[in-house]
Amino acid sequence: MTPRYSLWLNPCEADEAQLRSLSAPLQQALGSPAFDPHMTLLSPLHSTDLQALFIQLQQLATGPAPQLSGHGFECHAHYYRSCTLALRTTPALTALHERSLQLPGAPARHDFHPHISLAYAEPGAITVRQLQAQLPDLPGSRLRFDRLVLMETGGTATQWRRVFSTEFTDG
Numbered sequence: 725m726t727p728r729y730s731l732w733l734n735p736c737e738a739d740e741a742q743l744r745s746l747s748a749p750l751q752q753a754l755g756s757p758a759f760d761p762h763m764t765l766l767s768p769l770h771s772t773d774l775q776a777l778f779i780q781l782q783q784l785a786t787g788p789a790p791q792l793s794g795h796g797f798e799c800h801a802h803y804y805r806s807c808t809l810a811l812r813t814t815p816a817l818t819a820l821h822e823r824s825l826q827l828p829g830a831p832a833r834h835d836f837h838p839h840i841s842l843a844y845a846e847p848g849a850i851t852v853r854q855l856q857a858q859l860p861d862l863p864g865s866r867l868r869f870d871r872l873v874l875m876e877t878g879g880t881a882t883q884w885r886r887v888f889s890t891e892f893t894d895g
Contacts, residue, residue, distance in 0.1 A: 729887065730767035730877040731781075731824055733790060733869035734760060735840075743809075743867075746859055747842040750807060753858070754850060756843035757881040763792070763811060763840055763869060765821055767877065770829040774887065780827055781872055782890050789870040789892040790817050792838065797855045801847040807855055811838040811867075840867075844881060 735743060743761035751758055771777045792811045800806055813836075821836050842859070843850075874888040 726770045726772055726829075727876055728767075728878040729769040729771060729829075730875045731765045731769055731827075732760075732762040732873040732875055733765050734762050734871040734873050734889070736789070736868045736870040739867045739869075743840060743842075750843045750855075750858060754807070754843045754845040756807075756845055759841070759844075759881050759884065761840055762873070763838055765872070766824040766827070766830060766834055768831065769827060769874075771827075773828070777827065777829075777874070778888050778890075781874060781888060784820070784823055784827070785872040785890045785892045787820075787892060788816075788894055789868050790814070790820065791866045791868050792817060793866050794840075797842075797852055797859060798839065799850055799852050799855055803844055803846065804841060805837070805839065806841075806845040806847070807843040807850060808839040808841050811840065813838055 734740065740761050747761060748758070792814065794809045795812050796810050798808045798810050800808070817838060824830060825834060871889050871891055873886060875884050876887050877884050
């Protein structure tokens with residue numbers, strides 16, 4: 725069976741620390757597994773030629789690091805979107821997503837809802853109002869995502885592992 729991968733945008737170090745300080749207590753309170761703050765650019769991605777994919781990901785990361793702003797907390801029935809910080813879509817992010825759909829093994833179509841998951845919980849475990857009470861302030865006005873990361877995401881969140889990472893370049 726071909727492994728399942730996800731393509732993430734990871735925030736710069738300062739923004740990652742801020743997001744961890746928000747998400748860690750929430751993850752603990754909800755019994756959520758711990759995971760790195762990220763925005764999923766594409767999932768699932770199935771590939772058997774990782775070396776070729778690594779080269780393509782480096783090419784995909786050519787350009788400035790995406791900068792996105794949050795616009796509110798959301799709760800969804802889907803486990804992997806249960807507690808999120810919704811992100812505003814930008815033309816540059818949409819273009820990056822469109823380019824990612826051209827990767828071998830990418831789905832023909834991918835519903836794209838930019839967000840950062842803060843915790844994973846069973847449906848109904850928390851409401852937006854409760855989430856807002858626990859996290860009264862949105863993170864900084866702009867979050868900078870400086871790394872494109874390929875994660876193997878088969879199984880549960882505790883089994884996920886980083887396979888490849890590359891930084892965005894201005895070239």
